[in-house]
Amino acid sequence: MINKSLKQLAQALAAKQISSVELSTLFLDRIERLNPTLNAFVTVDREKSLKMALAADARIAAGTAGPLTGIPIAQKDIFCAEGWTTTCGSKMLANFVSPYDATVIRKMHNEAGLVSLGKTNMDEFAMGSSNETSFFGPVRNPWDTSRVPGGSSGGSAAAVAARLAPAATGTDTGGSIRQPAALCNLTGLKPTYGVVSRYGMIAFASSLDQGGPMAASAEDCALLLNTMVGFDERDSTSLDRPVEDYTRDLEKPLNGLRIGLPKEFFGEGCDAEVMAAVRAAIAEYEKLGATTVEVSLPNSHLSVPAYYVIAPAEASSNLSRFDGARYGYRAPEYDNLEQMYEKSRAQGFGSEVKRRIMIGAYVLSHGYYDAYYLQAQRIRRLIADDFVEAFKSCDVIMGPTSPSTAFKLGEKAADPVQMYLSDIYTIAVNLAGLPGMSIPCGFVGGLPVGLQLIGNYFAEGQLLNVAHRYQQATDWHQRRASGAE
Amino acid sequence: MNQWEVVIGIETHAQLATVSKIFSGASTAFGAEPNTQACAVDLALPGVLPVLNKKAVECAIRFGLAIGAEVAQKSVFARKNYFYPDLPKGYQISQMDLPVVVGGHITLQVGQGDKAYEKVVHLTRAHLEEDAGKSLHEDFHGKSGIDLNRAGTPLLEIVSEPDMRSSDEAVAYAKALHALVQWIGICDGNMQEGSFRCDANVSVRPKGQAEFGTRREIKNLNSFRFLKEAIDFEVQWQINEIEEGRRIQQATVLFDPDSGETRMMRSKEDAHDYRYFPDPDLLPLVISDEWIARVQGELPELPGQMRERFVSEFGLSNYDATTLTANSEIAAFFQSTVAIAGKQNAKPCANWVMVDLAARLNKDGKEITESPVSAAQLAGLILRIADNTISNNIAKKVFEALWNGEGATADAIIDQQGLKQITDSGAIEALVDDVLAANPANVAEFKAGKEKAFNALVGQVMKAAKGKANPQQVNDLLKQKLAG
Numbered sequence: 001m002i003n004k005s006l007k008q009l010a011q012a013l014a015a016k017q018i019s020s021v022e023l024s025t026l027f028l029d030r031i032e033r034l035n036p037t038l039n040a041f042v043t044v045d046r047e048k049s050l051k052m053a054l055a056a057d058a059r060i061a062a063g064t065a066g067p068l069t070g071i072p073i074a075q076k077d078i079f080c081a082e083g084w085t086t087t088c089g090s091k092m093l094a095n096f097v098s099p100y101d102a103t104v105i106r107k108m109h110n111e112a113g114l115v116s117l118g119k120t121n122m123d124e125f126a127m128g129s130s131n132e133t134s135f136f137g138p139v140r141n142p143w144d145t146s147r148v149p150g151g152s153s154g155g156s157a158a159a160v161a162a163r164l165a166p167a168a169t170g171t172d173t174g175g176s177i178r179q180p181a182a183l184c185n186l187t188g189l190k191p192t193y194g195v196v197s198r199y200g201m202i203a204f205a206s207s208l209d210q211g212g213p214m215a216a217s218a219e220d221c222a223l224l225l226n227t228m229v230g231f232d233e234r235d236s237t238s239l240d241r242p243v244e245d246y247t248r249d250l251e252k253p254l255n256g257l258r259i260g261l262p263k264e265f266f267g268e269g270c271d272a273e274v275m276a277a278v279r280a281a282i283a284e285y286e287k288l289g290a291t292t293v294e295v296s297l298p299n300s301h302l303s304v305p306a307y308y309v310i311a312p313a314e315a316s317s318n319l320s321r322f323d324g325a326r327y328g329y330r331a332p333e334y335d336n337l338e339q340m341y342e343k344s345r346a347q348g349f350g351s352e353v354k355r356r357i358m359i360g361a362y363v364l365s366h367g368y369y370d371a372y373y374l375q376a377q378r379i380r381r382l383i384a385d386d387f388v389e390a391f392k393s394c395d396v397i398m399g400p401t402s403p404s405t406a407f408k409l410g411e412k413a414a415d416p417v418q419m420y421l422s423d424i425y426t427i428a429v430n431l432a433g434l435p436g437m438s439i440p441c442g443f444v445g446g447l448p449v450g451l452q453l454i455g456n457y458f459a460e461g462q463l464l465n466v467a468h469r470y471q472q473a474t475d476w477h478q479r480r481a482s483g484a485e
Numbered sequence: 486m487n488q489w490e491v492v493i494g495i496e497t498h499a500q501l502a503t504v505s506k507i508f509s510g511a512s513t514a515f516g517a518e519p520n521t522q523a524c525a526v527d528l529a530l531p532g533v534l535p536v537l538n539k540k541a542v543e544c545a546i547r548f549g550l551a552i553g554a555e556v557a558q559k560s561v562f563a564r565k566n567y568f569y570p571d572l573p574k575g576y577q578i579s580q581m582d583l584p585v586v587v588g589g590h591i592t593l594q595v596g597q598g599d600k601a602y603e604k605v606v607h608l609t610r611a612h613l614e615e616d617a618g619k620s621l622h623e624d625f626h627g628k629s630g631i632d633l634n635r636a637g638t639p640l641l642e643i644v645s646e647p648d649m650r651s652s653d654e655a656v657a658y659a660k661a662l663h664a665l666v667q668w669i670g671i672c673d674g675n676m677q678e679g680s681f682r683c684d685a686n687v688s689v690r691p692k693g694q695a696e697f698g699t700r701r702e703i704k705n706l707n708s709f710r711f712l713k714e715a716i717d718f719e720v721q722w723q724i725n726e727i728e729e730g731r732r733i734q735q736a737t738v739l740f741d742p743d744s745g746e747t748r749m750m751r752s753k754e755d756a757h758d759y760r761y762f763p764d765p766d767l768l769p770l771v772i773s774d775e776w777i778a779r780v781q782g783e784l785p786e787l788p789g790q791m792r793e794r795f796v797s798e799f800g801l802s803n804y805d806a807t808t809l810t811a812n813s814e815i816a817a818f819f820q821s822t823v824a825i826a827g828k829q830n831a832k833p834c835a836n837w838v839m840v841d842l843a844a845r846l847n848k849d850g851k852e853i854t855e856s857p858v859s860a861a862q863l864a865g866l867i868l869r870i871a872d873n874t875i876s877n878n879i880a881k882k883v884f885e886a887l888w889n890g891e892g893a894t895a896d897a898i899i900d901q902q903g904l905k906q907i908t909d910s911g912a913i914e915a916l917v918d919d920v921l922a923a924n925p926a927n928v929a930e931f932k933a934g935k936e937k938a939f940n941a942l943v944g945q946v947m948k949a950a951k952g953k954a955n956p957q958q959v960n961d962l963l964k965q966k967l968a969g
Contacts, residue, residue, distance in 0.1 A: 079532075080530070080531060080532045086531065086532075088531065093531065096531065098530070098531070098532075099525070099530070100525050100530065102532055198532075198534060199532065199533070199534050200532040200533070201532055202531040202532045203532065203766075205765075206765035206766050207765035233536065234534060234536060235534050235536075236534065236535065236536050236537065236766060236767050236768055237765075237766065237767075237768065313762060314762075314765055316566075316760075317564050317566050317575070317576050317760070317762070319575075320566060320568065320574060320575020320576055321529040321531070321573060321574045321575050322531075323568060323570075323575060325570050325573075325631070326528060326529070326573060326631075327530070337570065337629075341568055361760060364566070364760035364761075364762050365758050365760055366758045366760075369760075369761075369762070373762060
């Protein structure tokens with residue numbers, strides 16, 4: 001049961017082969033057994049989960065169930081969920097119990113009837129690519145527990161890879177869904193900016209953040225995405241457009257599909273064996289009827305520097321609300337207001353978060369704003385224009401998700417620049433607001449490799465189709481990690 | 486003093502009269518229990534997002550149209566970052582580079598009567614932003630309380646050019662602006678509750694010098710009197726400083742109403758770096774021509790338009806028309822009065838509203854909206870003067886009687902108190918004859934060429950008539966008899 005797809009689980013629930021309570025218990029038991037090794041979850045509340053499962057069973061019995069009602073999933077601890085501790089991986093919010101539901105939480109649980117197995121570990125405030133910046137300790141990769149799962153949605157990735165949950169949510173600001181998906185052999189999708197509501201999703205960099213599904217297959221992602229999307233009047237950047245069924249085009253043949261291969265993604269900087277796996281996957285696509293065309297993203301080398309101006313700038317402001325005044329961590333001792341702020345923030349935030357707040361405050365400050373922030377915004381526009389140009393000659397862009405497989409815990413922790421470069425292929429997608437995916441495409445030394453698919457705006461359905469057809473022809477995505485067992 | 490020129494610019498925060506806040510659905514009503522009108526968005530819980538209230542935008546459009554400004558097709562909300570406990574997000578959402586209203590002007594009248602003159606004050610801009618909460622420093626035993634009810638209340642910050650040259654001009658501008666925002670229904674104007682508050686940027690320079698002097702900004706003046714007192718003090722202080730050889734340093738100052746003095750809050754060196762940047766949670770505010778046209782169609786007649794109409798339609802002087810359109814309440818009262826008394830009586834209506842009624846209201850410290858004499862009652866009174874039922878002098882008695890509630894209408898009071906003017910020439914002639922007979926000395930004096938004696942005789946007749954005789958008839962008859 002634990003290895004079944006969402007579709008199979010839905011069928012089992014509908015056929016009353018298993019109840020949601022039984023199914024949820026199965027996963028909760030696995031979490032209890034394996035989470036001490038993996039540290040994928042920061043909050044598990046069996047009672048709450050089973051209450052949700054019971055309600056789901058009632059809906060199934062009453063015939064009012066939706067397609068995924070009763071299926072348990074894991075929620076990244078960046079989504080506020082009423083009555084649940086919502087920490088965002090930070091000491092600052094270690095005791096914060098949300099009084100309200102994020103729109104994604106409301107849609108997935110209250111409307112779709114999914115059951116929450118708990119909240120997954122993550123890099124603090126989603127700032128990191130290895131899940132090592134979490135206040136609650138690093139998450140371990142189920143493929144090799146001496147290695148990182150990627151980040152920032154590392155807890156969600158490890159949970160699904162070790163089958164502590166059938167699927168999970170993640171958020172992606174610069175690659176935080178796709179990179180851990182690649183490092184843990186999962187399928188992960190970052191939708192077009194504005195497709196999934198950000199209301200109740202604790203902000204890192206507002207103009208880049210986007211929630212999305214992480215699961216074992218494209219089909220599972222499509223099913224999950226169906227429950228997450230939709231216009232939200234509480235999010236001014238949410239897009240009001242007709243709702244799609246993302247499973248609709250899954251089976252479409254790929255004949256005539258034009259795959260764009262940006263020459264900048266196939267140059268230096270990527271591990272050779274990773275690159276070989278990516279090229280093999282592209283060859284497989286050609287067998288499926290696709291053609292390839294070289295495209296260029298001439299400004300892609302500027303994406304990391306532009307990102308590390310824009311994201312910290314927004315973060316420095318977004319994180320100002322964590323001041324110890326109304327909720328969250330407050331230093332136990334202080335003599336005046338200024339000290340309360342300084343000590344609460346000094347003690348409540350970890351070093352990576354502080355680094356980015358300082359960078360952000362710096363690039364926004366008087367006299368530097370034009371040279372950094374405005375310049376980065378100009379680059380952002382150029383990068384988006386590059387994609388517009390590239391999509392004139394192709395339907396989907398492919399390349400590696402991450403330049404390497406999962407690295408060792410601590411390997412890059414001391415060198416932020418090395419860490420930042422692990423998102424070199426994913427960041428441009430966020431800057432442009434495009435949808436991107438990572439799908440399993442092979443192994444190097446027993447560690448998974450991810451293939452990145454980038455689509456045009458609102459091409460989620462097409463990306464899922466392209467991913468699904470590949471997964472019909474290959475079995476990389478069906479391989480299971482056993483490192484935690 | 487005389488060789489110095491004062492330069493004043495004013496920034497005004499007008500709370501917009503919307504039902505809910507600018508970026509959340511919480512109520513904006515004043516005076517609720519602390520923190521009962523602060524929702525998740527106002528509290529800046531993790532994950533919440535702002536959604537712009539279209540009603541607040543409409544207020545800004547109304548204002549822009551009312552002052553002949555450009556309503557920007559595209560404006561941008563920006564974050565102004567600073568830490569303070571009553572600022573829950575750690576930033577205020579405001580507008581910086583691209584405000585919603587650009588330019589415009591207000592025409593005001595400075596001074597009264599003969600000394601009155603017209604002045605045009607240009608506006609730099611007006612932009613939308615959210616108000617902060619309030620810090621409460623009492624009753625918390627060494628701690629501070631925070632009330633976030635006000636957090637997120639929509640404000641229109643209205644910035645004038647440094648066009649004013651005296652505290653009188655500054656007050657006249659503030660009053661005209663105060664009247665205008667209420668006139669167009671975007672602000673309740675309640676200064677005690679902080680709905681309308683001014684910051685004054687004040688500098689002085691030698692007369693004839695082109696460059697401005699260094700300015701100091703007086704923050705948070707919430708009455709017209711404080712505005713004037715603060716500017717007057719500040720101007721004198723700056724002149725003294727310069728005359729004693731010191732330089733003015735740019736600074737923000739506070740006015741202490743008790744001492745009547747301004748004192749430094751922070752110098753330019755202490756000024757915050759607010760690290761403004763466009764708020765990524767909000768899309769640029771795009772205002773279509775259609776939206777502007779719709780708001781234009783809903784605007785009431787504006788003070789300037791009404792003033793011109795009063796001159797052309799009623800033949801009023803420019804001064805009268807300006808005074809009667811100083812605020813919407815006076816204008817409404819006047820218009821209601823004229824509507825009943827008739828256009829031909831517009832001038833007496835204007836005089837009664839501006840002079841007699843205004844003086845009486847002033848005496849009792851009442852606003853025109855609280856006047857015990859209604860526009861209809863006043864019009865009834867004016868009609869009786871016009872048709873010679875009563876004289877102007879008797880009218881003042883009737884007005885006082887109406888004020889005191891002695892009758893429902895002027896007619897009722899005239900009737901009850903027997904104040905109807907005597908116009909029967911036979912009756913007046915009898916009174917005149919009696920007076921002439923009883924005052925031979927006055928008659929003799931008059932005939933000897935003393936004009937004053939005539940007035941004494943008129944007075945005697947009026948006295949005998951208890952003031953009710955028609956003065957013109959009395960005059961005519963007396964002249965006739967004395968000549969005869």
